[in-house]
Amino acid sequence: MNILTCFKIVSDLDLMSESDWVVEDHFRINTSFVKNMINPYDESALEITLLYKEQAEKLGSAVNLSALTIGSKQLDAYLKTLYALRFDKAVRIENQHDLRFSPDAISTVIANYVKVIKKPEVIILGRQSGVGDNAKTPLLVAEHLGWPCISQAVKIEPASEGLLKVSSMADDGLVIETIRPPCVLSIGNAPNSYLRIPTLKDKVNYGKKEIEVLEIENYLNQAVLEQPSEGHNITGLKPINHKRQGVVIEGSTPAEKAQNLYHNYLQERLKQL
Amino acid sequence: MSTTSKTQIVETLISILGKERVITDEEVLKESSVDRFRRFEEIHGYFTQPLPVAVVYLRNKNEVAAVLKFANEHNINLVARTGDSATEGGLETAVENSIVADGSEMNKIIKIDPYNMQATCECGTSLQDLEDELREQGYTTGHSPQSKPLAQMGGLVATRSIGQFSTLYGGIEDMVVGLEAVFPTGEITKIKDVPRRAAGPDIRHVIIGNEGALCYITEVTVKIFKYRPENNYLLGYTLNNMKTGFEILREVMAEGYKPSIARLYDVEDGASHFSHFAEDKCVLILMAEGPKPLADATGKAMEKIVAKYVECEKVDPRLIQVWFDNLNWDVSKVAEERTEIMETKNISNTTEISATWDRIYDIYKTCVERIRNEMPDMTLVGGHSSHSYLNGTNMYFVYNYNVVDCNPKQEITKYHLPIKKIIVEETIKAGGSMCHHHGVGKHRTRWIQEEYGSSYYILETLKKAFDPKGIMNKGTIFPGE
Amino acid sequence: MKHTIVLNGCSETFLSQAEEVNGFAAAYLKDSRADKTIIFHCTDRHKPFLIANSPTPSTQLIRLPRYQPEIILRTLEQLEASSNTELYLFPGDFAGSELSPRLAYRLGGSSLIAVNKISRTENALTCHKAVYSNYMQAEFKLSERPYCISLAKGSTDPLPIAVENDVEKDVSEIDIANQEWSNTVLSFKGDQKSEPEKACAHIVDYEFVKKEAASGLENANYILVAGRGVKMKEKVDKLHTIAGQLGAELGVSRPVAMSAWAPLNKLIGVSGIMAKPQICITAAVSGAAAFYTGIEKSKLIIAINTDRGAPIIRASDLAIVDDYEKVLDELVQIITEAQCKGDTSL
Ligand SMILES: Cc1cc2nc3c(=O)[nH]c(=O)nc-3n(C[C@H](O)[C@H](O)[C@H](O)COP(=O)(O)OP(=O)(O)OC[C@H]3O[C@@H](n4cnc5c(N)ncnc54)[C@H](O)[C@@H]3O)c2cc1C
Ligand SMILES: Cc1cc2nc3c(=O)[nH]c(=O)nc-3n(C[C@H](O)[C@H](O)[C@H](O)COP(=O)(O)OP(=O)(O)OC[C@H]3O[C@@H](n4cnc5c(N)ncnc54)[C@H](O)[C@@H]3O)c2cc1C
Numbered sequence A: 001m002n003i004l005t006c007f008k009i010v011s012d013l014d015l016m017s018e019s020d021w022v023v024e025d026h027f028r029i030n031t032s033f034v035k036n037m038i039n040p041y042d043e044s045a046l047e048i049t050l051l052y053k054e055q056a057e058k059l060g061s062a063v064n065l066s067a068l069t070i071g072s073k074q075l076d077a078y079l080k081t082l083y084a085l086r087f088d089k090a091v092r093i094e095n096q097h098d099l100r101f102s103p104d105a106i107s108t109v110i111a112n113y114v115k116v117i118k119k120p121e122v123i124i125l126g127r128q129s130g131v132g133d134n135a136k137t138p139l140l141v142a143e144h145l146g147w148p149c150i151s152q153a154v155k156i157e158p159a160s161e162g163l164l165k166v167s168s169m170a171d172d173g174l175v176i177e178t179i180r181p182p183c184v185l186s187i188g189n190a191p192n193s194y195l196r197i198p199t200l201k202d203k204v205n206y207g208k209k210e211i212e213v214l215e216i217e218n219y220l221n222q223a224v225l226e227q228p229s230e231g232h233n234i235t236g237l238k239p240i241n242h243k244r245q246g247v248v249i250e251g252s253t254p255a256e257k258a259q260n261l262y263h264n265y266l267q268e269r270l271k272q273l
Numbered sequence B: 001m002s003t004t005s006k007t008q009i010v011e012t013l014i015s016i017l018g019k020e021r022v023i024t025d026e027e028v029l030k031e032s033s034v035d036r037f038r039r040f041e042e043i044h045g046y047f048t049q050p051l052p053v054a055v056v057y058l059r060n061k062n063e064v065a066a067v068l069k070f071a072n073e074h075n076i077n078l079v080a081r082t083g084d085s086a087t088e089g090g091l092e093t094a095v096e097n098s099i100v101a102d103g104s105e106m107n108k109i110i111k112i113d114p115y116n117m118q119a120t121c122e123c124g125t126s127l128q129d130l131e132d133e134l135r136e137q138g139y140t141t142g143h144s145p146q147s148k149p150l151a152q153m154g155g156l157v158a159t160r161s162i163g164q165f166s167t168l169y170g171g172i173e174d175m176v177v178g179l180e181a182v183f184p185t186g187e188i189t190k191i192k193d194v195p196r197r198a199a200g201p202d203i204r205h206v207i208i209g210n211e212g213a214l215c216y217i218t219e220v221t222v223k224i225f226k227y228r229p230e231n232n233y234l235l236g237y238t239l240n241n242m243k244t245g246f247e248i249l250r251e252v253m254a255e256g257y258k259p260s261i262a263r264l265y266d267v268e269d270g271a272s273h274f275s276h277f278a279e280d281k282c283v284l285i286l287m288a289e290g291p292k293p294l295a296d297a298t299g300k301a302m303e304k305i306v307a308k309y310v311e312c313e314k315v316d317p318r319l320i321q322v323w324f325d326n327l328n329w330d331v332s333k334v335a336e337e338r339t340e341i342m343e344t345k346n347i348s349n350t351t352e353i354s355a356t357w358d359r360i361y362d363i364y365k366t367c368v369e370r371i372r373n374e375m376p377d378m379t380l381v382g383g384h385s386s387h388s389y390l391n392g393t394n395m396y397f398v399y400n401y402n403v404v405d406c407n408p409k410q411e412i413t414k415y416h417l418p419i420k421k422i423i424v425e426e427t428i429k430a431g432g433s434m435c436h437h438h439g440v441g442k443h444r445t446r447w448i449q450e451e452y453g454s455s456y457y458i459l460e461t462l463k464k465a466f467d468p469k470g471i472m473n474k475g476t477i478f479p480g481e
Numbered sequence C: 001m002k003h004t005i006v007l008n009g010c011s012e013t014f015l016s017q018a019e020e021v022n023g024f025a026a027a028y029l030k031d032s033r034a035d036k037t038i039i040f041h042c043t044d045r046h047k048p049f050l051i052a053n054s055p056t057p058s059t060q061l062i063r064l065p066r067y068q069p070e071i072i073l074r075t076l077e078q079l080e081a082s083s084n085t086e087l088y089l090f091p092g093d094f095a096g097s098e099l100s101p102r103l104a105y106r107l108g109g110s111s112l113i114a115v116n117k118i119s120r121t122e123n124a125l126t127c128h129k130a131v132y133s134n135y136m137q138a139e140f141k142l143s144e145r146p147y148c149i150s151l152a153k154g155s156t157d158p159l160p161i162a163v164e165n166d167v168e169k170d171v172s173e174i175d176i177a178n179q180e181w182s183n184t185v186l187s188f189k190g191d192q193k194s195e196p197e198k199a200c201a202h203i204v205d206y207e208f209v210k211k212e213a214a215s216g217l218e219n220a221n222y223i224l225v226a227g228r229g230v231k232m233k234e235k236v237d238k239l240h241t242i243a244g245q246l247g248a249e250l251g252v253s254r255p256v257a258m259s260a261w262a263p264l265n266k267l268i269g270v271s272g273i274m275a276k277p278q279i280c281i282t283a284a285v286s287g288a289a290a291f292y293t294g295i296e297k298s299k300l301i302i303a304i305n306t307d308r309g310a311p312i313i314r315a316s317d318l319a320i321v322d323d324y325e326k327v328l329d330e331l332v333q334i335i336t337e338a339q340c341k342g343d344t345s346l
Helices: A040-058 A073-084 A103-117 A137-145 A200-206 A222-226 A254-272 B006-017 B026-031 B036-043 B061-073 B127-136 B153-158 B242-254 B267-274 B292-307 B317-325 B331-344 B357-374 B408-429 B445-466 C014-028 C044-052 C069-080 C094-107 C195-199 C233-246 C254-258 C324-340
Strands: A002-006 A009-011 A036-038 A064-071 A089-094 A122-126 A149-158 A164-170 A173-179 A183-187 A212-215 A232-239 B054-057 B078-081 B099-102 B109-113 B118-122 B176-182 B188-191 B216-223 B233-239 B261-265 B282-288 B313-315 B346-356 B378-385 B392-402 C002-008 C033-041 C058-063 C087-090 C110-121 C124-131 C136-142 C147-151 C170-175 C203-210 C222-226 C249-252 C279-283 C300-305 C318-321
Touching: A002 A040, A009 A073, A036 A040, A040 A064, A040 A122, A040 A149, A040 A183, A064 A073, A064 A103, A073 A089, A073 A200, A089 A103, A103 A122, A103 A137, A103 A222, A122 A137, A137 A149, A137 A183, A137 C094, A149 A173, A149 C094, A164 C094, A200 B378, A232 C110, A232 C124, A254 C279, A254 C300, A254 C318, A254 C324, B006 B054, B006 B061, B026 B054, B036 B331, B036 B408, B061 B078, B061 B099, B061 B176, B061 B188, B061 B216, B078 B153, B078 B216, B109 B127, B118 B127, B127 B153, B153 B216, B233 B292, B233 B317, B242 B261, B242 B282, B242 B292, B242 B357, B242 B378, B242 B392, B261 B267, B267 B282, B267 B317, B267 B378, B282 B292, B313 B317, B331 B346, B346 B357, B346 B408, B357 B378, B357 B392, B357 B408, B392 B408, B408 B445, C002 C014, C002 C094, C014 C033, C014 C044, C014 C087, C014 C110, C014 C147, C033 C044, C033 C069, C044 C058, C058 C069, C069 C094, C069 C195, C087 C094, C094 C110, C094 C147, C110 C136, C124 C147, C222 C233, C233 C249, C233 C324, C300 C324
Parallel strands: A002 A064, A002 A122, A064 A089, A089 A212, A122 A183, A149 A183, B054 B099, B078 B099, C002 C033, C002 C087, C033 C058, C058 C170, C087 C147, C110 C147, C222 C249, C222 C279, C279 C300, C300 C318
Antiparallel strands: A009 A036, A149 A164, A164 A173, A173 C203, A232 C136, B109 B118, B118 B216, B176 B188, B176 B216, B233 B282, B233 B313, B261 B282, B261 B378, B346 B392, B378 B392, C110 C124, C124 C136
């Protein structure tokens, strides 16, 4: 089975300080000063992919893994890490355009890439990433390809004869389906899916493979790139204020603080509950 | 060892301190039997050390004296503790029936004395609290270990700790002007705060760095400095070779400049901090601070020195500033690390050494190569230099590995100790010091005699003199039986 | 403007979906004409309930064997191909956020997920939503009709459906479940494969495990939230007990749920539950925006954190800077004593 897992690198926004949230021209925000990370849902997607491969191979079926990201050369370090984790192919589609709020452009690129290479039967993506918070990319990849899509997937296991057993969260329960690829799987809140860390030996032995770098222009026409027409355009951006009073309850011991909290603030309110 | 029964010990402690402050809850005892050195076992729910009989919370020097005296009279091992951030096993209760003597409730800032530029506080004062208080008044201790939000003054003095601005302000030993400490007999001793004296050997150094193996520190007076962050002159560079980096650090020091920060990261260690702007590069960071004319002059002069090395490329100082603002380890990072270790079975450990300029690069290179070649399952081997001196610098080795195919209890013997062994042995062989700032703890004691050579006589005599019964933190600094 | 609401009647959450969308429509669609509500459902038994709680006078019921996005989309696509509805409104749950962009794609419209406010301008729909992991609020203009939007969970107050006895509800029905259904595989009678059947031909086996009783967090009056700072599963269990002693429901932050220290239905925040209690106590939570959005509607937020500089401190009404465990142990003791003393108010 051929699996393509797509991931995005984002700034760790929890590290931004209040004064860092400055809106610049074109509604840009400079987040380049804080560390990057793999978008948490994509991290889960990658680990789930690796877990799937391990299980399938135990059952004797071959799995070929590709990883795809869209962005600049800076991302190659992550792709090398994925090689070291035994992805078979790591692809970066070079992009310098602002596609933060353009899930349609991104999904078109992914779908076109898939149409060209004709390979993967399964595409795995995280459901949402924390800059655009668009939460549309996997769904639109499925639409562009005309494939079914399972969203909120939390577990993928091999089943017999090239089938997949996918567990996904529904609003009132858990769905467990056995499905026949092709399909798009959108990963939701999947517990215990931190991405494993490759050893230096694996980095030396496998991490040096060449990353396939492709030009985004080959997958999306130039006009769309310059002016992504998503049927929606961003027209405003401002920080959300979460401030409250933040009264710090004094006391020299935890007991004193708890007493103070209870007698001065909680007791009355609890009565009203 | 002690023939006193657990119950007797607990009863006596209660009679001295009251019930409230003698904790025998098993969970607490378990957590108190280890420090960060054994966190892999601990996170997986294994506690391999003998559990202490009790954790006691001490409130003043007289209580400290009473508990020490009792322990000494009955041969009971006593482990001093304040911030609980020790990394080298210093807090492990290595023998049965130990008492963990916690000083974190002695947390009063006794006096801030701006005229004499000094501040006095109890041993349990957290450095963060002291520093916050000082900064509000326009001062700083100049002490900024990465564990600032966790560590407390007693522990910081007891381990000879050092901070990120050490190249200007020095290590804790350069900051301490006066001390109060209690010895096993219950003797309370106070070393007065004076600018300097030539009245015999400097006995502060018997106490600073004793790791709870000689005495219990109850009070500390440190220097304070004017706090003027607005004058900070921050410089960041990427470069290709550690060797060049060491040369630059040496030149800055040899020319007589006093940066507050002088740090050099290798590619591997740097990747975990700087990959968003310095891929496959070493990173050099220098900062000048102090009065504006001085900071500017120092900053510019250092810039000039670095400019001579063509491989250095300057980076936006804001990148360095944001990194620095997130460098310290608070409880939140500790919690985050815990989950990551649990989920990935990957753990990061460190060993810090020092050596003269002519040796440091070779030690660095040999250790990194040996660990990479000889140890299995490594995921990162690298390090940084973060404290420079006129005659040399330190190296802080960072090594991460996946713990695989073994019981969590074997993590230490399968990975951590063999790696430490490589670093310590290579360093001692090259004439460096095996401990730069975390203290000896309990896992580097096997090399302590080699570390000291003929001068071990002096060290050993201190133990015999001040703790003849060996009740103070058994197995720390001095090898156990 | 003319709008249509789409709800998932197969789910037990139907009523909250209906009230959520109803509240949103009351707040932002006063001048719009409600065309109809399309409700997918699985059993005839629920029909009266669904019709009674349809937010609009006109209701289109579509019966199908189970909630199956591929069938629903195929059906909507055909049904609405020639409709002149400008706006499709979906609830903010999993179903709503997966259906809205896919329907927009199929109808050639535009979509946005997790919208918290809209206004109408000439030739466009202005939508507001949180971006940058809830640190920023953005405004978007949607220009392609139909606009298919799903709501930001918990952003507007739910509004119960008004019972208007004199108004005759206009109901139309389609049944695409009138064939024979086996429990697992959707197969239809007849030689010709039907559209719905084709739409889920990829499914070989299907099983649905109903959620254990809903956690009640959404509607709880008093919640206690455990963050990553509690450090281990055992402590989360202990907090569960403490919550019980305090009379509160337990919720958790994402890292706690992702480490499987607590079930996912306890997750608070944009990825989980949006709570709106009278009192919310957070223990060892740092207060990242993606989390905070989930407690923003609390009347009173009390944060317990050892770090005075943690963002949650500034975002709370009351804060205790100390170890959460010590503080809560004390609090439980105080409250238990109060109860013993006969303070029956608790
Ligand atoms: C994330 C992290 C980063 C760190 N960064 C640095 C750094 O930058 N620089 C640095 O120097 N260290 C660093 N450390 C190590 C550690 O923080 C220091 O050793 C610190 O000085 C310990 O202080 P503490 O109050 O936590 O002491 P504890 O951990 O409580 O004790 C440390 C040792 O001192 C003894 N001791 C404690 N209190 C007393 C007392 N009152 N009297 C006598 N003995 C006592 C203990 O028995 C033990 O042997 C770091 C640790 C961590 C976890
Ligand atoms: C797309 C996206 C969606 C997300 N959705 C959600 C979501 O729905 N819900 C959510 O929660 N997160 C969500 N997140 C993650 C979010 O950004 C944060 O990472 C997360 O909320 C942090 O959880 P925390 O506060 O529990 O942990 P941390 O940030 O690690 O904070 C732990 C806190 O505990 C304190 N602490 C430690 N020990 C103690 C002690 N003994 N006593 C008191 N305090 C202590 C520390 O000071 C610290 O502040 C999302 C992220 C992304 C990118």
